[in-house]
Each structure stands twice: as C-alpha cells, then as structure tokens.
Amino acid sequence: MRHKWSIARRLFVAHLLFMLALTATVGTATFIDARDHAYDEAGRRMSGIATAIADNPLVLQAAASPDPSAVLQPYALHVMSDADADFITIMAPDRTRWTHPRDEELGKPYIGSIDAALKGQIFTEITAGTLGPSVRTIAPVKDQSGNVKALVAAGVTVRTVDVAVSGRLPALLAIAFALLVGGSVASWLLGRYLRNVTRGWGPEQLAQLFAYYESVLHSVREGVILIDPKGRVVMYNDQAAELLGLTPRPSGADPGDAALLRDLPLAPSLKDLFESGRAAQDEIHLAGPRVLVVNQGPAVGPASSAGRQRPAVFGTVATIRDRTEIESLGSELETMRTLSDALRAQTHEHANRLHTIVSLMELGRADEALDFATKDLELSQQLTDEMVGAMEEPVLSALLMGKAAEAHERGVELGLQANSTAGTAGVAVQDLVTILGNLLDNAIDAAADAPAPKWVELSVESGVRGVDITVEDSGRGIDPGAMDDVFRHGFSTKASGAYGRGLGLALVRQAVHRLGGTVAITNPRGAHFHVFLPAAGTTKETS
Missing domain, CATH: 3.30.450.20 (PAS domain)
Incomplete structure (x- = not known):
C-alpha cells in the first residue's frame, strides 16, 4: 500500500504528523514555561511576604517572649489571609514552629531546609511539607547585632499554583488548535496542488517513468x-x-x-x-x-x-x-528515371523512323530507305559520341544523355561544352549528379516555358583547381528582387501545388557549400548559374 500512495498523499500525511508533533511539542513547552513562570512569580510573592514579616519588630519582640505563639499565631493567620498565602510559619532557629495554619502542628519541628536562612540569607525552594508540595521562601529575623533570632517561612502549595496555570490552558489549547488547523489546511492545499501536477503518481512511479523516458529519448x-x-x-x-x-x-x-x-x-x-x-x-x-x-x-x-x-x-x-540519405537515393532514382525517359523517347522516335523505313520499302524505294537509315544512324551515333566523349564519368554521361533526350522531347536544344578530360577532380559523383541534375531541370523548365528559340547551354571544365560548371538558358531569367530567395528552401517560380517544388536549388546550394565551393547567378540573357567546386584537398575559393 505504501508504494501506491501518491506524492500528494504522502506529503499530506507526513505534514499532518509533523504538525501534530509540533503542536504537542509547542503546547508542552508553552505549558511548562507557563508553569515555571507561575512558580517564579509565586516565589517572588512569597519572598516579599516573608521579608516583610521578618522586618516587622513585632516578630523580634515575640521571639524574646516566653510564649511567642500567643502573639505570633494570630498575626500570622491574619497576614496569611490578607496575602493569599497557604501558610506562614514563624519558627525558632532550632526549627520549633511558633505559627502554623494547623494548631496541632505548633511546637513541632519545621520540615524543610533552613541552613541558608540560619546564615542570614533569603532563599526560595519547592519542597513537600505538612500541607504537601509547596513553593516557599525562608527569611531570617535578625537583631541589631545581626544574629538570627527567628525564621519566617511563607509559602503557597503547588496545587494552588497549578490551578492558576490551569486557568491559562484554554488559551494554550486554542493556540495549539489554531496551529494544527492552519498546518492541516496548508498541507491539504499543497497536496492538492501536487496531486494535479504529478497526476496522482507516487515517487516510485515518477522515478520509473523518468527512467523510461530517458531511455526512450536516448535510444x-x-x-x-x-x-x-x-x-x-x-x-x-x-x-x-x-x-x-x-x-x-x-x-x-x-x-x-x-x-x-x-x-x-x-x-x-x-x-x-x-x-x-x-x-x-x-x-x-x-x-x-x-x-x-x-x-x-x-x-x-x-x-x-x-x-x-x-x-x-x-x-x-x-x-x-534525417532525410539526407533518402534525398540521395531520390537523386539516384531521378537519374534512373531520366535515363528511362530518354530510352522511352528514343524508342518512340526509333519506332517512327522504323515505320518510315518500312513504308519506303513497301513503296519500292529501297535506295531512299537505306540512305535515310544510314543518316539516322550517323546522327544518333554522333550524339552518343559527343556525350560519352565529353565526360569520363559514365554516370554523368548517362545523366547528360537522358537530359538531352528529355530536352529534345520538350523542344529544347541542349548544348554541351566540355574538355575531353573533364573528370570529377575528386568530387563525389553523387554530388555532381545532384548539382547538374537540378540545374539542368530548372534550366530546361525555364527554356520550355519561354518563346523560341529554346535552348540550354551546359559548360563543364575540370582542372587541377576543381570543376567549373556553367548552366545558361533562354528563359525569362530571374527577378532581381528574388536573387536572395532563389536558393531558399520552399521558393519556386512554378505552380504552387507542384510536388517537390522549391527544393532543387536549395539542395544545389547545400551540396556546393558542403564541398567548399561557390555559386553565383546572373541574368545576361536568361538565367546564368556558375558553380565552382574545388578539387579534393584544396582550400575553399573566396567568392
């Protein structure tokens, strides 16, 4: 059951027990202090009475008489009544009582300490006598020479003092009750707050839940x-x-x-x-x-x-x-899709040409059919030789062939200028595919939407310093006010609902910056993109 208690309930019970203990401790301490204060006050009062009686010449005169009790007993009873004392005992230095509230105690020895009084000192004590425990003060009666001729003991019983203390108990109990109620209410309010915050869970549950959350978060x-x-x-x-x-x-x-x-x-x-x-x-x-x-x-x-x-x-x-690997795979997939589209376009075009050749053969024009087939083969082989010969990297050659076929199908002429040894200069081919593919896609889209002539020029130069890539199109160019937003993710000049829009050029900038290169845009005729990628192991060029 202990482990099922919430933090709020445990705190409330603990605080309630604490308040009970505190109330009992404070109440007891207050009662003891009040009792001690009452005893001190009774002692001071009895000291005043005993001293006043000891200073009365009547007592000294009576002590020298043959029968001191005859004179002092009525006097002591009268003072005892007026001073609200329980007893006033006047005695001889040998403890013989001359006065006492009970007549049968006269002449008997006094019960209590008198050594200090015999030395001329006034002292107060709590001791038990014939009337029970009492607070009493003993004062010496001295003659003119300083000799102790008698002793005066004035006292009040402890029962009387306790009755006076008991009169203060209602106030003490009221304070203790108010303290207990106030502490309980505060405990209840705090417990209610904690119950709402912790949802009624106990510390073991919270510790276990925290351990689970930490494990999950870090795994x-x-x-x-x-x-x-x-x-x-x-x-x-x-x-x-x-x-x-x-x-x-x-x-x-x-x-x-x-x-x-x-x-x-x-x-x-x-x-x-x-x-x-x-x-x-x-x-x-x-x-x-x-x-x-x-x-x-x-x-x-x-x-x-x-x-x-x-x-x-x-x-x-x-x-x-992290979608980086997915985007990389997407780029590779896009390259494969481009090649597939190129093959589809070539297949469609080849089918048309084959139908033309078959038709010429059926019309009996064999020479014209052979000439048409020979020229078509030469043009196809020339385009392939140009693309493959311009790039050492077969993946880039395949990408450019696919983009050329796509551009041709959309009525755009794709021109390529590259040195015969244009390699990758140590740059990862995946990054080149990302940069070239996205730049060509944007350029072909811009040229296809512009009036004729529609063209895209690609220049790739590779050397010791790195790779220079330039892509220029015959499109409408880029708004000068949007130059700073072109590479921002989500920015696009195309239809707002198109999937993947606003990501291509952002990926280009990301790849260029990761490789330590630079990218710049101008508008000489259409959009002109220039990218420089430093060779592996060289420092970044300042743009």
Missing part, C-alpha cells in the same frame, strides 16, 4: 527537442544533438541551465520554426549538409479532473528525422 532514431514558452531549450536527445550540430546534453541535466534558443547555432529556418511555436507536419529544412524533416506541436499537460481548467501548455516539442 530512438529520431531527434526530439523540447522548448519552453520562454524560448529555452529544456531538453534534446542525442540524435537531435547530432542532427542539429549541438553539444550532447547530459542525462538528468537541470532544466534551469537550459540554453536560450537564440544562442544555439541552428539553421535560420529551423530557428524561425522553433521560435514561432506553430504546428508543423513533415516540413523539410536544410541544416548544413543534412536534409531534415521536422514535426512540431504544443507540449500540453493534462486537464483538471473537474474539467473546469484548460490544459496547461508547457511549450513545444519537435521531432526531427
């Missing part, structure tokens, strides 16, 4: 980042640190030490998304060399059990997936 393949309403990054897991280029956050770190979002080295688009707190679903963002897919939503707490309060929003939580 999932997706990045997770939590941002509070003040713009502080409260938590992120190892995968998020790797994807975003952040320093790994230790397990169980104090949320109060969270870094501000604006101080983290995040990509601008990601920082804008996280700062806005808006909901996002499968948004693509470029972060350095990575293509990331981000989902974001509010971190909402549970609503109150009564349903009267709205759920609390503790910030936003975002999940991040």
